[in-house]
Amino acid sequence: MTMLSKNSFQAVTTMFRQVSGIQLSDAKQALVAGRLQKLAQARGVRDVDAYVELLMREGDAQELVKVVDKLTTNETYFFREPQHFEHLKRMLAERRAGAAGGDFRVWSAASSSGEEAYSIAMVLGEHFGLRGWQVIGTDLSTAMVDTARRGLYPLERARLTPTPLLKRWCLKGHGDNTGKLMVAPELRQLVRFECANLTRTLPEIGQFDLVFLRNVLIYFDNPGKADIVKRVLTRLKPDGLLFTGHAESIANLGIPTVAVAPAVYRHA
Template identity: 35%
Template sequence: MNSNHSDGPVLPAGCARPGPMSQKLFDRMSRFVYEQVGIKLPGSKRVMLEARLQKRLRVLGMASYDQYVDYLFTEKGFDEELRNFIDVVTTNTTEFFREPRHFDYLTATLLPGWTADAVRLRAQRPLRVWSAGCSIGMEPYTLAMVLRDYQERTPGFSFSILATDISSRALQQAVRAVYDEERVHNVPDQFRKRYLLRSRDRSRRLVRIGPELRSAVRFERLNFMDPFSFSEPMDIIFCRNVIIYFDKPTQEGLFSRFCQCLRPGGHLFIGHSESLTGMALPLEQVAPTVYRRTR
């Protein structure tokens, strides 16, 4: 649904803010968020939720959080507003070359090992990579830079990248691939020159990912709480700084499903603040927050 859709008159600028959200209503919405997307909203997030929902109330011409929830829980509201609501409650924090040691491991260890195995087994096929929880696209485009650079130096190497997120708004920005110039400060100079396009109007201070990389990434919307599978298993899964919003049982269940989608010998990368400790998973650690699927 287009976020500009309105079922009522837009409240004029400067109109009174809605009253505080009751604890009962917050609890109801918290349960709904957990059921829909697996995210736990502790009581400390109530003020955040109020602030983020105010824009949706203005767009829909609603005067209270109760009115919004009553609409959301109707069949029409569920169909038309749920994606906007999910965009409100999800957080899209990301940057290019975030946690750079992962990309160092990819370049120095994983990719040479992959190439050696392909030569030994005489099996030339694309390396399949999944950026799970890709936000506005900075992670998959970072992967595309690293993999394209390796491809240019390695005859016969090819790859495909799938990038998914639950937020329709984030995916729209990822596909557009336009970012503020200040957001690319972590991109190495040689990659900036090769893969980034600067706006002709330099005063706008915008850059866009070049078409070579945009065509290398396929974006799709995916809710981790829905069933998912792939026609062929993945060789690499990046799911970083995503599970911190889930409780422990949801985390373990999600990583178990990731393992089912990961080829034996394939690699899983998680965020440096995350841990798989205590989870019964067919994974062995090969580097900090890097795991390999056991055979």
């Protein structure tokens, strides 16, 4: 594999930071080189540095989107950090079915390829049935949003999914889709995905009872984290809950929130 020069790495990471708000460390140089190599080959450019030079010279918007997609692709799986889903189940059990206030709405704010959003949807489907709720998933990557909308995944991604939920809400693939699962159409219709950059003005997606903002803050410094959390909290209802990754903490960001469970917060 062609190595990426320091100058090319800095050029790409500067562009990526401007677009995404994420600063990639020098330790990510090999990862960036590997992902750019595939894009270079697709463009018929053998040398990664030459591809970066082409990218910067042409400023092709579609090619820049491909770069951002490649650099933000992270594998995830259904029911990751299961403690949060247990908390969600307990909360729903205490909530009176059909309570006033309209549909119960959840935002998966960094939904990647959609497994988190569909995991939430399965729990809501078990509680509410197929009415009275909605899940919105957003991600920076257009490729991840497209994958999420399809709802087709390797079976390995469902290794933590409770068997009853897997049987009720997923279809097992056959033929060309052997070894895969598809989220059932009736569940998919209640989950909407669109692109959003959490470091920029958020799309008009309304207010939410719950926001899952998990495993994205780790990519930002404290000012960047605070900026994102403040922006996201404007979409959380006064009595709503914010879920962050268990390896992430917002306690030192000076934001008026109160922890109600590990990595679960509400407005102060």
